[in-house]
Amino acid sequence: MKIAENTINRLIVYKKELNRLATDGLSNVYSHKLAHLSGFPSHLVRRDLMNVGYNGSPAHGYNVTELEKCIADFLCTPESVRVILVGVGNLGRAILDYCQQQNPKISIVAAFDKDKNKVNKVYHSIYTFHIDSVKNYIKENNIDVAIITVPAAEAQEIASALVESGIKGIVNFTPVRLQVPAEVYIENLDMMLGLEKVVYFVNGD
Amino acid sequence: MKIAENTINRLIVYKKELNRLATDGLSNVYSHKLAHLSGFPSHLVRRDLMNVGYNGSPAHGYNVTELEKCIADFLCTPESVRVILVGVGNLGRAILDYCQQQNPKISIVAAFDKDKNKVNKVYHSIYTFHIDSVKNYIKENNIDVAIITVPAAEAQEIASALVESGIKGIVNFTPVRLQVPAEVYIENLDMMLGLEKVVYFVNGD
DNA sequence: TAGATTGTTAATCGATTAACAATC
DNA sequence: TAGATTGTTAATCGATTAACAATC
Numbered sequence: 001m002k003i004a005e006n007t008i009n010r011l012i013v014y015k016k017e018l019n020r021l022a023t024d025g026l027s028n029v030y031s032h033k034l035a036h037l038s039g040f041p042s043h044l045v046r047r048d049l050m051n052v053g054y055n056g057s058p059a060h061g062y063n064v065t066e067l068e069k070c071i072a073d074f075l076c077t078p079e080s081v082r083v084i085l086v087g088v089g090n091l092g093r094a095i096l097d098y099c100q101q102q103n104p105k106i107s108i109v110a111a112f113d114k115d116k117n118k119v120n121k122v123y124h125s126i127y128t129f130h131i132d133s134v135k136n137y138i139k140e141n142n143i144d145v146a147i148i149t150v151p152a153a154e155a156q157e158i159a160s161a162l163v164e165s166g167i168k169g170i171v172n173f174t175p176v177r178l179q180v181p182a183e184v185y186i187e188n189l190d191m192m193l194g195l196e197k198v199v200y201f202v203n204g205d
Numbered sequence: 206m207k208i209a210e211n212t213i214n215r216l217i218v219y220k221k222e223l224n225r226l227a228t229d230g231l232s233n234v235y236s237h238k239l240a241h242l243s244g245f246p247s248h249l250v251r252r253d254l255m256n257v258g259y260n261g262s263p264a265h266g267y268n269v270t271e272l273e274k275c276i277a278d279f280l281c282t283p284e285s286v287r288v289i290l291v292g293v294g295n296l297g298r299a300i301l302d303y304c305q306q307q308n309p310k311i312s313i314v315a316a317f318d319k320d321k322n323k324v325n326k327v328y329h330s331i332y333t334f335h336i337d338s339v340k341n342y343i344k345e346n347n348i349d350v351a352i353i354t355v356p357a358a359e360a361q362e363i364a365s366a367l368v369e370s371g372i373k374g375i376v377n378f379t380p381v382r383l384q385v386p387a388e389v390y391i392e393n394l395d396m397m398l399g400l401e402k403v404v405y406f407v408n409g410d
Numbered sequence: 411t412a413g414a415t416t417g418t419t420a421a422t423c424g425a426t427t428a429a430c431a432a433t434c
Numbered sequence: 435t436a437g438a439t440t441g442t443t444a445a446t447c448g449a450t451t452a453a454c455a456a457t458c
Contacts, residue, residue, distance in 0.1 A: 004425065005402075012401050016380065030439070039382050043427065046440065058439040059434040075401075076409040083400065094299035095396065102380060102397045106404070144407050145400070169403035171396070175221065175307060177244050185406040187399045191300065191376070192307045194392045195288065195350070196217050196280075197210075198374035199311070201390040202349050204281040209449065235415070248451065251416065263415040264458040 003051060010048050011071050013038045018068035030061035081106045084143050086158055087150030088113040088128050091173060095149060096124040108147070110137060131158075138165040145169045152176050208256060215253050216276050218243045223273035235266035286311045289348050291363055292355035293318040293333050296378060300354060301329040313352070315342060336363075343370040350374045357381050 017037040021029055031049075035042035049062075054070035056062035083099075085092055088111050099108050113119060114131040121128050129137065137143065146167045150158050155174040162170065169185040172178055175193070178186055222242045226234055236254075240247035254261075259275035261267040288304075290297055293316050304313050318324060319336040326333050334342065342348070351372045355363050360379040367375065374390040377383055380398070383391055 006425080008402060008405055009398070012398050012405075013382065016398075017382070032439090037382060039384075041427085042439095044425095047426075047442090050441065056440060057434060058432085058441095061439075075405050077401070078404070078408065081404050090299040090302045094295040097295045098396060099400075103400075106397070106400055145403055147400075169407035171399050171403055177218065177222070177242060179244075185403055187403045189394060189396060189399050191303060191394060192311070193214070193217050193221075194376050194394050195304075195308075195311055195352075196282070197213060198350050198376055198390055198392045199283070199286050200213055200217075200280050202374035203283065211449080237415090246451085247415095249449095252418090252450075255417065261416060262458060263417095263456085266415075 007048055007051065008075070010038065010040055010044070011052065011075060013040075014045065014048070015068055015071045015075070015077075018064050018071070021064050022068060026064055028060045028062065029064055029067075031056075034062070077105070079105060081145065082109045082141065082143060083145045083147060084108065084110050084112065084134070084137065085126070085147040085149060086112045086131065086134065086162070087148060087154075088115075088118050088123060089149060089151070092147075092149035093123045095147060095173075096126045100124065109141070109143075112137075135161060135165040138162065138167060143167065145171070147171045147173065148178075149173045212253055212256065213280070215243065215245055215249070216257065216280060218245075219250065219253070220273055220276045220280070220282075223269050223276070226269045227273060231269055233265045233267065234269055234272075236261075239267070282310070284310060286350065287314045287346065287348060288350045288352060289313065289315050289317065289339070289342065290331070290352040290354060291317045291336065291339065291367070292353060292359075293320075293323050293328060294354060294356070297352075297354035298328045300352060300378075301331045305329065314346070314348075317342075340366060340370040343367065343372060348372065350376070352376045352378065353383075354378045 014034060017034060031042040031045045035045045052070050052074040054067050083106060085096060085108050092111065096108055096111060099106060108126055111123065111126050111128045112131045112134045113128055118128050119130045144167065146162050148155060148158055148170055152174045155176040156178060159170060159178040159180055163180050163184050170178065171187050171189060173189050175190050180186060219239060222239060236247040236250045240250045257275050257279040259272050288311060290301060290313050297316065301313055301316060304311060313331055316328065316331050316333045317336045317339045318333055323333050324335045349372065351367050353360060353363060353375055357379045360381040361383060364375060364383040364385055368385050368389050375383065376392050376394060378394050380395050385391060
């Protein structure tokens with residue numbers, strides 16, 4: 001069954017909130033509370049949870065850890081994912097750091113750059129290789145996902161090279177709309193677009 | 206008339222592509238081409254453009270600069286927007302840099318942090334103030350939009366303080382779902398969520 | 411003109427919401 | 435039990451797609 005992208009978004013949010021509730025020591029939660037924490041209406045929470053096939057009880061709501069695991073299974077969340085990052089500028093280095101703090105299951109295993117001053121250096125404990133070696137690295141290590149933080153002008157060229165080497169999903173931090181085959185999944189995290197959107201909703205209607 | 210958030214997203218993308226076309230020296234563009242560059246179907250482009258009230262011609266398509274201006278007007282894109290950033294960590298500093306490179310119309314005018322080693326320092330030519338002065342700064346300078354790049358544990362407290370001082374829109378880089386009044390617009394740029402989504406679409410269906 | 415493109419209305423599709431029976 | 439909550443079906447709402455007349 002095909003699930004809408006928005007639903008996937010929300011499931012990931014639920015999973016994270018459940019994880020926090022578990023850390024806080026709570027064992028059960030009602031759809032109300034999960035809804036409040038996530039910022040969505042409670043009936044939408046219940047509707048979304050229909051997809052993952054976990055049943056709560058009217059008496060106690062949902063078991064926090066069981067539901068979290070159930071969502072993780074549904075999303076096929078692997079125990080560990082290896083990701084590469086291309087473009088070790090300010091933003092790239094910040095992301096190298098941020099990822100390690102946030103999620104131990106997703107690890108950036110290598111960085112790439114064309115600048116010889118950065119190659120062979122270690123940033124936030126990630127080794128930086130020359131960009132020319134990225135194709136081999138992807139193939140030899142079976143990497144599926146890449147983060148692109150290169151300058152806008154180089155984004156398309158890099159993306160094409162990554163896809164050619166077998167990359168199936170890209171987190172794109174550049175403002176460029178990447179032209180890739182339909183089967184490659186692109187997540188655009190365009191900060192400027194985000195800012196412009198906020199400006200629109202603050203000024204206009 | 207109320208416009209869907211997705212439509213706003215796309216209009217912002219069109220605007221950016223038009224700007225690039227103008228830079229490249231093109232004067233006219235057909236919906237086909239704009240669609241290809243943006244990654245949306247051409248009929249959706251035309252449908253979206255109905256909203257902004259600009260008329261192209263069957264013979265020459267759209268005038269690039271006129272359409273760009275028309276979208277900008279529709280989105281109430283101001284000539285300059287002043288934004289503040291709270292949390293001068295690795296990510297915060299990277300964004301201070303990135304914003305200046307990308308969009309001269311949106312400028313970060315001040316940064317704030319609680320760390321005394323960062324206060325009174327200048328990063329990427331932005332001055333850093335102590336977080337205690339943020340409320341006054343917002344009121345005195347009539348700031349509407351803030352970027353939050355503090356650690357997750359501090360995000361909600363900071364957000365509440367900002368909203369209390371009159372902030373109306375927030376770009377939230379933390380993984381925390383902020384609890385704010387409904388009239389405050391929040392744009393969540395959760396990198397981990399982005400990564401998890403890519404992993405889902407790459408692994409699962 | 412002929413052919414391609416625009417602008418707009420109508421049709422479709424799908425996500426969200428509402429309603430409510432089942433459950434504890 | 436009574437009351438609250440879950441799970442699910444049906445209704446609504448709105449966005450996208452399709453179709454096509456108008457235009458250059």
